[in-house]
Amino acid sequence: MPFFARFERENWKTMSNTEGLEAAADAIGKAGDLALACHVGPDGDALGSMLGLGIAAQNAGKTVRASFGSPFVMPPNLGFLPSDLLVPPGDFPAAPDLMVVLDAGSPDRLGELAANASKAATVVVLDHHITNEGFGTISVVDATAAATGELVFDLLGLLDWPITPDVANCLHTALVTDTGRFLYSNTTQRTLQIAAVLVGAGASPTQIGSHVYERSPFGYLKVAAAALSRAELDVDARFVSTIVTQADLTAAGIDWGDIDNLIDTLRLAEEADVATLAKVQADGRVRVSMRSRGDTDVGSLAAAMGGGGHRLASGFTAEGDAAVVIRQIREAIEEYR
Ligand SMILES: [Mn+2]
Secondary structure (H helix, E strand, O other): OOHHHHHOHHHHHHHOOOHHHHHHHHHHHHOOEEEEEEOOOOOHHHHHHHHHHHHHHHHOOOEEEEEEOOOOOOOHHHOOOOOOOEOOHHHOOOOOOEEEEEOOOOHHHHOOHHHHHHHOOEEEEEEOOOOOOOOOOEEEEOOOOOOHHHHHHHHHHHHOOOOOHHHHHHHHHHHHHHOOOOOOOOOOHHHHHHHHHHHHOOOOHHHHHHHHOOOOOHHHHHHHHHHHHOOEEEOOOOEEEEEEEHHHHHHHOOOHHHHOOHHHHHOOOOOOOEEEEEEEOOOOOEEEEEEEOOOOOHHHHHHHOOOEEOOOEEEEEEOOOHHHHHHHHHHHHHHHO
């Protein structure tokens, strides 16, 4: 096929490569009501792929409800996404006919909505986490996709549902955030081809960039300064880490959603292959984010700790002292190189 023909609407279908996706399109196309859920603590891909699919489905005449498990708080830097479809998890259908789960590698990533999924007649899973073991009635897991938004894009092509500017902006947000602005190693020619179609359909890279990357409350600077001043580098282990606590956030008047980009500053330390940010919640639990430059499979490391993610970006939640959790990671690192 000529290169540019791949951008033509009628050729989108040929870009799809999974049978599961056709089964998913069939189930979604036939449904009257759709219940959509993404992972707790949603990022740009989780929300963007869910809302993009939801808006397209609503435009196609479906009744759509979308949600994510507690805490039900929209991340501040994603507040620009059209969120009319969002309902609190308590208002989510208890036993949906068709539930679509996006960007969640396992049912427990749904929080309390895992119970709704267990009662749903049909569960379609769209995901790209390599740690996804394949749950749901129809499981579409493509670890070569940079974002779940790529799978939604293919799905809309199969369904022949229009990509309106709102849909395009949601899906482009999914691609931009999961690829680190098209710079991470998961970025493929195909990712950029899809992005080109989305921008052509009305996505605004400038709007997405200005909200997601170019603004933070002033308190973020204070928290980042405190966290970075406490950062520790283990040169032998090529490991940099730091801890942020609820007290840091409270003192600066900001929330956890405001520090989503902090790990990107921590990981700048060139001496380290692995960067680890431990976030001590108000209830004492420790939410850990990890990034690798390429030599360490932090996805498998996180999975061994009860979490998940990708080879170079992952996370898990632990009980106990944050400094002890960080020491455990540092001691385990060699096994994953
Ligand atoms: Mn994702």
